[in-house]
Amino acid sequence: MNLLSKEEKMIKNSQIPSEFYKKYNVKKGLRDINWKGVLAGLTNISAIHSFDKEGNQIPGILEYRAYNIKDIINDLRKENRFGFEEMTYLLLFGELPTANELQGFQNLLTSRRTLPEFFVRETILTNASSDVMNSMSRCILALASYDEKVSDISIENVLEQSLGLIADFPLLAIYSYQSYVHYFKKESLYIHYPDPKMTTAENILRMLRPDFHYTEVEAKVLDIALILHIEHGGGNNSTFTTHVVTSSGTDTYATIAAALSSLKGPKHGGANIKAAKMLENIKENISNYEDDAEIEKYLHKILNKEVFDKQGLIYGIGHAIYSVSDPRFEVFKSYVETLVKEKGLEEEFKLYEKVARLAPKVISENRKIYKTICPNVVFYSGFVYRILEIPQELFTPLFAIARIVGWLAHRIEELINMNKIIRPAYESVLESKNYIKLGER
Structure with a gap:
């Protein structure tokens, strides 16, 4: 009698020897030894360069429609204006808008930022979920039932659907979170409607906070966070999912639900939560923020699976594409410094800077690495969201609010x-x- 458990049978009969990947020249994760992705398609939407x-x-x-993200951010900072809506226009239509085109586009998004009558009560509140991302997925598919042209995949109709989903995503995220807080944490329920005069970043903070209050610095930092997460090439997991599902001919709602499910994973959009928790753990276990040796020792323990989640990973350090530096990290850091000064958190920020500097060195000492390791944009994301009083349950949904623009641009492409x-x-x-008959097994 075979005494193996069902689980053991599954593992035994599903394992593939690692040497087979070399034998058949299969790139695990569709990436080569330098982590560079296997070429699977062509795109006009964005470009990532880390090798000459x-x-x-x-x-x-990082370029959006051939424009360097650093030039974009520098212009926004110089003119002291919000930019998420402008980047949405750029990615969807492939061109920078004129002032009149941008104003008209912002008005269009504002007019679409509304959910069907009773949708919040009957779909979000009545079916509260402990997982905000799962709630958003259900809402997307529920919205499909209100669309008479749900299966029409003409470019004109897909663009209409895209504008509606981009406008609605902040509402789906915030209201799903409020529903979770009310039914699972037994806290007061409040539903704030978006203000048509405000940008996406401003409305997120307005709808999330009980007193509607936020500072201009907070809103500008959140706007930059959205811009830096809006798009990152066709090969990232959720965007590649978008291409794969779109190629089957299915509808926009099903496609975005699939992309959202991909983003939810801790190795993709969920990584910002892991990074935030890890940095909190480091903060709690380091007695002297000025002692590089103590910080390095604890980072070694993380890599050796002795502390934190015992997975042997330093989250927010290293990236599948970037080697020397992640331009999103560099851009974000300057805005984080401004926010930190406003909140009086300079000492804590110094610890984060030290970890970002020391972690690549520690990883190189512990791992066989074929390229330079650098901090990525996730490293500061959780820290910033915490300063902005955004709960961890909304970290990945915020990523989705931004990245849906990239998904839809790629779907149309x-x-x-x-x-x-x-x-x-x-x-x-x-x-x-040879097949074995039942009685002979």
Whole structure:
């Protein structure tokens, strides 16, 4: 009698020897030894550069529709204005808007920032979930039932659906969170409607806080966070999911629900929660923030699976694409410094700076690394959200509020350029067997 448990049978019969990946020249995770992704498609939407033409590592460059993100952010800072809506226009239409075009587009988004009558009560509040991302997924699919052209995948109709979803995502996230707080934490329920005169970042803070109050610095930092998360190439997990699902010919709502499910994972959009918790854990276990040796010793313990979540990972350090530097991290850091000064958290920020500087060195000492390691944008995200009084349950939904723009731009690009379903190959590594009759087993 086979005494193996069902779980043991599954593991035994599903494992693939690691040497087979080399034998069949299969790149695990569709990435090579330098973590560079296997080329699977072409795009006009964004570009990421971390190596030069000769293969040498260079400081990371991120471009939206061929415009360098650093130039974009510098212009926004110089003119002291919000930019998320402008970047939404750029990614969807491929061109920077004129002042009149931008104003008209902002008005269009504002007019679409409303949910069907009774939707909040009957869909969000009546079916409260302890997981905000799951609640958002259910809401997306529920919205499909209100769309008479749900299955129309013409570019004109998909654009209409896209504008509606981009406008509604902040509402779905905030209201799903409020529902969770009320029914699972037994706290007071309040539903604030968006202000049509305010930007996306301002409305998020306005709807989230009981007293509607926020500072201009807070709103500007959140706006930059949204811009830095809005798009990151066609190969990131959730955007590639968007391409794959779109290629099947399915509708916009199903596509975005699939992308949202991908983003939810702790190795993707959920990483900001892990990074925030890890940094809190470091803060609690370091007695002297000025002692580099003590910080390094604790980071070694994290890598050796002795402390924190015992997974051996320093979250927020290293990236699949960037090597020398993540431009989003560099841009975000300058805004974080402004926010930290307003909140009087300079000492805590110094600890974060030290961890960002020391962690790559510790990882290089402990791991066989084929490229330079740098902090990524996730490293500061959780810290910033905590300063902005945004609960952890909303960290990944905030990512989704931004990234849906990139998803929809890529969905439209896939619909325009491709007419084949995406279907890569998987090689079976089993030898054929003769079937055994039931009575002979």
